[in-house]
Amino acid sequence: MSPELNVREKQEVTVGTAETTSDRPMFSPVVDIWETETGLMLMADMPGVAPEDLSLDLQDNTLTLSGRVSPPPEGRKILSREFGVGNFYRQFSLADNIDQASITAALKDGVLKLELPRVAPAQPRKIEIKTDETKPA
Numbered sequence: 001m002s003p004e005l006n007v008r009e010k011q012e013v014t015v016g017t018a019e020t021t022s023d024r025p026m027f028s029p030v031v032d033i034w035e036t037e038t039g040l041m042l043m044a045d046m047p048g049v050a051p052e053d054l055s056l057d058l059q060d061n062t063l064t065l066s067g068r069v070s071p072p073p074e075g076r077k078i079l080s081r082e083f084g085v086g087n088f089y090r091q092f093s094l095a096d097n098i099d100q101a102s103i104t105a106a107l108k109d110g111v112l113k114l115e116l117p118r119v120a121p122a123q124p125r126k127i128e129i130k131t132d133e134t135k136p137a
Helices: none
Strands: 026-028 031-035 039-045 049-059 062-069 087-093 104-108 111-117
Touching (some): 039 087
Antiparallel strands (some): 031 039, 062 087, 104 111
């Protein structure tokens, strides 16, 4: 295998029984994360997940990705299958410097792209000092 190509096998994850009612396997999507000038970029492979079947939840600095793969339409015969069909689930703990209100997401061709911008640093400013004379009556 060439050093430029790192292939990781699809890994099944174990989630608590209270978290899912499906008998389908749950997989951890393969994810690349890199730093940009403005924050972080996260790319997750979630083949077979439609935008309406994707859920992104943010609570207590934890970002949860979950995607449901719809079964193939009836009448189609599988000729070759290279990966197991199942749903996707993965969680990330976010640092305090991520601007959670400005996170954006896009799903195209089974690849989820999340932009996680950093909180803008505080800008220098002059603080007004109030006195009895400047206090409103």
